[in-house]
Structures are given as C-alpha cells and as structure tokens.
Amino acid sequence: MTDPRSTERAEIAAIHEVAKILTSTQNLDRALGTALRTLQSFLGFDRTAIFRPDETTREIRMEIAAGYTAEQRERGRYVWGEGIVGKTMKTGSPIALPDVRKEPSFLDKTRSHGASAGEGPISYLCVPIKIGAETLGVLTAERIGRTGTQGLESDARTLAVVGCLIGQALKLHKAIGRLQDEFRRQRQEFDKTIRKTYRIENIVGQSKRMQEVFAAVTSVAASRATVLLRGESGTGKEMIARAIHQGGARADQPFVAVNCAALPETLLESELFGHKRGAFTGAVEERKGRFEEAAGGTIFLDEVGDIPLSTQVKLLRVLQERKFERLGENRPVPVDVRIIAATNADLEKMVAGGTFREDLYYRLNVIPVFLPPLRDRREDILPLTEHFLERFNREHGKSVAFGKDALELLLEYRWTGNVRELENLVERAVVMAKAPVVQAQDLPRAIRVSASLPAVGSYGQPLAPQASVAASATEPPHPAAPQEGRPRAEVLKAMEREELQGALSSAGWVIARAAKILGWTPRQVAYKMKKHGLSSPWKK
Structure with a gap:
C-alpha cells in the first residue's frame, strides 16, 4: 500500500518543478515537453499530452506529448465536443476515468491503447488548461495498471493545478508574442521615419554653404570611403552622418553612434571593441563592442579628437586591416563597417603637438566635409526657426509663432551654439509662451543685449554699425544695459x-x-x- 504522505510529497514536488520549468525559458514548446516528462518521472504517468485548438480551423491537435510515437501524436486530432478531449475542450470540465477502454465516448484516435489489454486497466485523466473562464487547451495523462478511484482523484487535483500553471505560461507567451510583434512593427515604422527624416532633401539648408555640403554628401554616400566631418559643436554633424548612411547601400544595416568624449579612457576601448569575460574587474560576461554591433553598416565616431593615443593605435588597425581584437583576447575579429568620424577640434594642431597620430589623421581625412557655423549662413535661420516651430508646436499641442521684432533679433544673434542653440531656444519659447506670438521681450536677455551691442571683429575692431532694437514700453529698463565705454x-x-x-x-x-x-x-x-x-x- 502506498503511503499517502509520500504521494502528497511527490505531487507537491511535481507541481513545484513544473512551475520552475515553465518560468525558466522563453522556448515554450521545449518547456512544455520537459514539464510533461517531469509529470511522468515524479508521478509515474505512462503517457502525457497537451492538446490545443488550431486558431484557423479550431481543430484540436495533440501538440506536445510524452510517451507517444510521432505517428500516434499526428493521429491525435479532434473536433469540438468529439471524444473525451473534445468534450473537455467544449465544457471546460475535467474528466477522470478508472479504465478508459470501458468508456463508450473514448475514440482512441491515436491507436495507442489496443496493445495494453493484458496489462490491466488504463486510468485516464483529461483536465482543461484554463485562464479564468477561457479554455486554452487540454492536458491528458494516463497510467496503466492502477485500480480504484482514490489515486485517480489525487491525480486529477494535481493535474488541475498543473493545467492552471500551463494556462498562465500560454497566456504569458502569447502576451510576449504580441509585444514582440508590436516591437517589430514599431521598429519598422521607426526605420521608415529615420530614413525619411535623414534623407538629404529633408535637411533644412537653403544657403550656398549648405548646398555645397549636400552635394558632397550625395557624392560620398554611395562609396564606402571614410568621411571626416569638421565643424563647431551644434552644426549638425550627426545628422549629416546619418544622411550619408541613409544615402548609401548600407541604409538597411545598423547605424551606431559613439560619442568618444562622453566615455572615460578606461572604458572607451571596451566600448568600441568589446571584451572577453574576465578581461578586467567587473567583466562578468563577454560583450560585443560597437564595431561588431555596426557590422555591415556604419559607425559614427563623434568627437574623434578626444580618443586617447593608446586607443588610436587600435582604431588605426581597423581602418587599415578591417580587423580588431577584443579586450582580453588575442584573436583578430574581421569587421565590415564604414567609418564616419566627426570633430570640432583642430586636428592639424593636435598632430603637430603629438596628441593625435599623424597616420590616423590621414586615414580619417580621406573625404573631409566642413559644416559651416550658423552665423555664416544666416539665410538658413528663418527656415530652421519655422521647422523647429512646426515640430515643437506639434509635440506640445500649441500654435505659437514669432513676431517680426523677435525674428530680427534671431537674425542678428551670433549663435555660438549653432543649430542646437536655436533648436533649444525655439522649444523654450513654445513651452514658456503665454501668448500666441513670441515678441522680442520674450526672448532670453543674452539675445536681446547682443543685438544692442556693437559687433566686433576677431581683434576687437568695430564692425559695421547695426540697427538697435527698441525695447518694449511695457518692459522695465534692463539693469545690465551696456554703459558707454564698458567692454x-x-x-x-x-x-x-x-x-x-x-x-x-x-x-x-x-x-x-x-x-x-x-x-x-x-x-x-x-x-x-x-x-x-x-x-x-x-x-x-
């Protein structure tokens, strides 16, 4: 006679093990197969199976099984209400039979029960896999040779719990599938938006200087030549880099941007080239570098002038041989990647001073493209302002415009922060605006004051006088108005x-x-x- 306490412990252990299996992997079919084999091992079932309805035909099929041959599994198909499996699927109620061969509604579609006639009764359990009132499938288990109903009731209770666990796993898997589908859809939409946004014809710039930049971008995009973008901070170097990427044959491949100035010297090499596990303290697992992530596509190295000399040697090797080595590894890794670099530093001066390798400079400077500062292309200020206004009005649900006097100040300002500074100012104006039209007095004081000061050249000599902008009558006198003779x-x-x-x-x-x-x-x-x-x- 079996010890009831031993049976109860086995049931609890089986439920616990199945729960661990179902939550340990995202490969649902593998987890379900392991769970069925666990039921066989812990509870002594001879055959177990999971049936699920086809979403299109609603035919109930044996999807996962243990103890059945491939042919038997293929034959296990039912319609709703047909046989014991079909009835459980239709009613959502469990069925427990001491000897399934004595049940008239049992159809034995798998043809797996005839050979067991001399082995005693075949107890058969069929429980619904449910989430709330919804039946997602059916779990079956059978044991050959057990008699009586006491063990059958215990088995039914255990399988009912397991059915609930499987139901939760199916629900979670379905939710993950929906999220993955949505992620793929959004990624496709994002890629379309990126391609549209960074097409060269969509970049705002009517000036002659920017048209020259656009012509250079169009010429170099189709090649795999290395490009070096030069220009002050805020002139749009990353946008131009993306336009080069989108205009070439690698547009469908990754574009990976790395700000070399934002990473400390100790981490930059690992970030660019990756590392092996144990390469340094904290390297608990192997990690791919940005060059591997950009394989087949483009890597954009912003602020390349800030790369330390020790890392410049490795970067030079990538440019020369298209190979690199991960940190802590001696095996060269080949990589097919286009390199676009950018800097606002005087690389020629750095080469002369010994802080930037001359050979690396010539490798990067294959095709130099110079981006002009905003103060040298003032005809682009108003189109850029209109572009940013449209964007931020849409984002913040507003309808703000600049008054004529405010636009005149924008045209006169020197924009030391270039396009980025103009973008920030427009967003601030839209967010802070208390009226539909932004006037001159609503602009930052630095912009208003710069317009009232005489312009000076590089060596302090006065330039041509500019018309001053009269302050609003409602605005109090500026406490720091320029005094005569004050620098x-x-x-x-x-x-x-x-x-x-x-x-x-x-x-x-x-x-x-x-x-x-x-x-x-x-x-x-x-x-x-x-x-x-x-x-x-x-x-x-």
Whole structure:
C-alpha cells in the first residue's frame, strides 16, 4: 500500500518543478515537453499530452506529448465536443476515468491503447488548461495498471493545478508574442521615419554653404570611403552622418553612434571593441563592442579628437586591416563597417603637438566635409526657426509663432551654439509662451543685449554699425544695459550671470529644472554656476 504522505510529497514536488520549468525559458514548446516528462518521472504517468485548438480551423491537435510515437501524436486530432478531449475542450470540465477502454465516448484516435489489454486497466485523466473562464487547451495523462478511484482523484487535483500553471505560461507567451510583434512593427515604422527624416532633401539648408555640403554628401554616400566631418559643436554633424548612411547601400544595416568624449579612457576601448569575460574587474560576461554591433553598416565616431593615443593605435588597425581584437583576447575579429568620424577640434594642431597620430589623421581625412557655423549662413535661420516651430508646436499641442521684432533679433544673434542653440531656444519659447506670438521681450536677455551691442571683429575692431532694437514700453529698463565705454565681454558676462541666477531662483535652485528653463544641459548650468560664483542658498 502506498503511503499517502509520500504521494502528497511527490505531487507537491511535481507541481513545484513544473512551475520552475515553465518560468525558466522563453522556448515554450521545449518547456512544455520537459514539464510533461517531469509529470511522468515524479508521478509515474505512462503517457502525457497537451492538446490545443488550431486558431484557423479550431481543430484540436495533440501538440506536445510524452510517451507517444510521432505517428500516434499526428493521429491525435479532434473536433469540438468529439471524444473525451473534445468534450473537455467544449465544457471546460475535467474528466477522470478508472479504465478508459470501458468508456463508450473514448475514440482512441491515436491507436495507442489496443496493445495494453493484458496489462490491466488504463486510468485516464483529461483536465482543461484554463485562464479564468477561457479554455486554452487540454492536458491528458494516463497510467496503466492502477485500480480504484482514490489515486485517480489525487491525480486529477494535481493535474488541475498543473493545467492552471500551463494556462498562465500560454497566456504569458502569447502576451510576449504580441509585444514582440508590436516591437517589430514599431521598429519598422521607426526605420521608415529615420530614413525619411535623414534623407538629404529633408535637411533644412537653403544657403550656398549648405548646398555645397549636400552635394558632397550625395557624392560620398554611395562609396564606402571614410568621411571626416569638421565643424563647431551644434552644426549638425550627426545628422549629416546619418544622411550619408541613409544615402548609401548600407541604409538597411545598423547605424551606431559613439560619442568618444562622453566615455572615460578606461572604458572607451571596451566600448568600441568589446571584451572577453574576465578581461578586467567587473567583466562578468563577454560583450560585443560597437564595431561588431555596426557590422555591415556604419559607425559614427563623434568627437574623434578626444580618443586617447593608446586607443588610436587600435582604431588605426581597423581602418587599415578591417580587423580588431577584443579586450582580453588575442584573436583578430574581421569587421565590415564604414567609418564616419566627426570633430570640432583642430586636428592639424593636435598632430603637430603629438596628441593625435599623424597616420590616423590621414586615414580619417580621406573625404573631409566642413559644416559651416550658423552665423555664416544666416539665410538658413528663418527656415530652421519655422521647422523647429512646426515640430515643437506639434509635440506640445500649441500654435505659437514669432513676431517680426523677435525674428530680427534671431537674425542678428551670433549663435555660438549653432543649430542646437536655436533648436533649444525655439522649444523654450513654445513651452514658456503665454501668448500666441513670441515678441522680442520674450526672448532670453543674452539675445536681446547682443543685438544692442556693437559687433566686433576677431581683434576687437568695430564692425559695421547695426540697427538697435527698441525695447518694449511695457518692459522695465534692463539693469545690465551696456554703459558707454564698458567692454562688450563684461556686459555679456553680467547678463549671463543675471539670467542664470534668475532661472535658478525660479527653479528653486534645482540644476535640472534651471537647465530646462534656459535650454542648456545640467552640466552647462553647473559649469556656469562655478564660473559666476553662484551656489544654492540652501547649502551651508
């Protein structure tokens, strides 16, 4: 006689093991097959199976099985309400039979029960796989030679619990499938948007200088030649790099951007080339580098002038041989990737000073493309402003425009931060606007003051006089208005300090909030606070 406590322990152990199996992998079919074999091992079942309806024909098929041959499994097909499996699927109720061969509704479609006639009764259990009131499938199990109903009831309870676990796994798998399908759909939409956005004809630029840039991009896009983009920060080097990628044969392959200035020297080499497990402290697993991620496509190395000399040697090898070695590994890894580099540094001066390798410079400088600063293409300021207005009005659900006097100030300003500074200003104007039209007095003080100061050349000589913009009658006199004979730099510094202090005060001296108000980065705010000797009054 079997010890009831031993049977109960086996049932609990089986349920626990099945639960672990179903939550340990995303390969559902493999997990279900292992779960069925676990039921056989722990509870002594001779055959187990999972039936699920076909979503198109609704035919109920034996999908996963243990103890059946491939031919028997293929024959296990039912319609709704047909046989024991069909009835359980239709009613959602379990069926337990002490000897299935004595049941008139049992059809033995698998033809697997005739050879067992001399082996005693075949107990058969059929339980629904359910989530709430919905029946997702059927779980069956049979044991040859067990008599009585006490063990049958215990088996039925155990299988009912297992059926619920399988139901949860099926539901989760279906949800993951929907999420993956949605991710693929969104990725395809994103790729279409990227291709449309970064087509060269969609980049705003009517000036002669930008038309020359566009012509160069069109010429180099079809080749695999290395391109070096030169220009000040904020001139749109990454956008041009993406346009080159999208205009070539690699458009369907990855575009991987790396800001070399944003990574410390100790991490840059691992980021670019990857590492083997144990290559350094913290390298707990193997990791692909950006070059491997960009295989077949394009890698964009922004701020390439900030790459340390030790890493420049490896980068040179990639350019020469199209091979590299992961950190902690001596095996060369071949890579097919196009390299586009960008910098705002004077590489020629760095080469002369020994901080940038001359051979690497010539390898990168195959096709140089120079991006002009915004102050040298003022005819693009208004089209860019209109483009950013349309975008931010759509994003923030507004309908804001710039007044004529405000546009004149935008045309006169020098835009040391180039297109990025203009973009930040337009977004700030849209977000902060209290009226449909942004006037001159609504612009940052630095822009208003720069228009009232005489322009100077590189060596401080006065340029042609510019018309000053009259202040609004409703605006109080500016406390830091330029005084006669007062240096321009001093006036601008005072204005910057006052604007920074006002934004910090409005933001409760929270740097991130102040940065959003000013259209700067938190790092810029922290730097300028130090520069102007400003600190939070809440800090002792």
